[in-house]
Amino acid sequence: MEHRSTYSNSAQASALQTNKVLRNTYLLLAMTLTFSAACAGIAAAMNIGPGAALGMNLAALVMIFFLNKASQSSMGILFVFAFTGLLGGSLGYTLNYYAGFQNGPEMIMQAFGATALVFFGLSGYVLTTKKDFSFMGGFLIVGLIVAVVASLANLFFQIPALSLAVSAAIVFIMSGFILFDTSRIINGGETNYIRATVSMYLNIYNLFTSILHLLGAFGGDD
Template sequence: MAQYDTVRAGVGTRAAIDEGLRAHMNKVYGLMSVGLLITALASWAIAGLAVTTDPTGATAAISEGKYLTGLGQAIYMSPLKWVVMFAPLAMVFAFGAAINRLSASGAQLFFYAFAALMGLSISSIFLVFTGVSIVQTFLITAIAFAGLSLYGYTTKRDLSALGAFLIMGLIGLIVASIVNIFIGSSMLHFAISVIGVLIFAGLTAYDTQKIKTDYIAHAQAMDSEWLAKSAIMGALNLYLDFINLFMFLLQFLGNRE
């Protein structure tokens, strides 16, 4: 149920607010689901183009009977890999800076383009982990995400203080991850994975509650353009929570090739 104490009197009936909130959340989850589908398809397709079982013309062997194509060599072994790795992060910052200038349709297209780029960035998981373990980890992530998001939507507890703490932790996690790219510490990698799971589990609940409270706070205006952009930003935040939770869980649950 909506937190009606945050809405001024006269905005509308409870039923109207609840109906609008449900429609808004459905749109958020719908956009997020489309983004995840685009990422999955892009990642699978790119990995398929990057690996071959035919040694003719292959550039490098990655395992018995599997070789990198020219595309795979460029994406995973050339300096281009750094662009592929950091491009999604740069695109997120660019999206946040440009959202106010974009139309709702433009923002949605930007989100889908970002989802495709993310698929390129994480496509290497198909080279490292078995397909079965990737699917299993995805399903576990989906179940955990659903529970955490449901908690964020239904809890009466204000998670804003927790959110500030988690965002600071996220900044530290990004810095530590970049540092570990160059030093390659297995202990630091393990610590990053554990902390990453905890941070994005908390952010899933926090972001869900924030999407809900932001809608209620702006329910009086009911600006259709704002609602559309808000749904896209909410979808992006939950998408990032899901992807990162999945990637960190894969470090523990994934079976390597």
């Protein structure tokens, strides 16, 4: 009887810890997305060029190193905001580019809406069913590596069809990562809400930019 009571208390503590990580992740994610959107708006208003956007992207990559080091402390939260602010700011150039299309503002809002729909739909599905999608990890990593290599190769070949194929692949890969990362949180695979927030943010960021690229290719009208 004592063993059963100990097991029950352990399970309850584990569930409470999981709920705490989940709650903190979504709270921090909401704040960083808002901050990132504000930075994107400011950068767009400043009409930043591609050089500044690239510089912010590179700075964000460097910031990942500090994030990993500080993910166990409160300083990690500051680095999360710095990281998401830089990536958000780098979006200013992209947003201005697509806003220059005749139906640009509507296209940007469509990309935003589609991203939100995919994220809430997939996250809600995992939270409701409690399914474990950890088996997808290896496939997603391989798919991401292939997409990155293809994207880098296309910098030299400049093949429009390949660019669209990569964007479509990233939409599916990021959708898979939303399932995977949400599953890891609720099943105890990820216990650090700072790392979880960064993962979710990157899923949403890449999903949004890829959907926007696809909409611009198929529905854009200069």
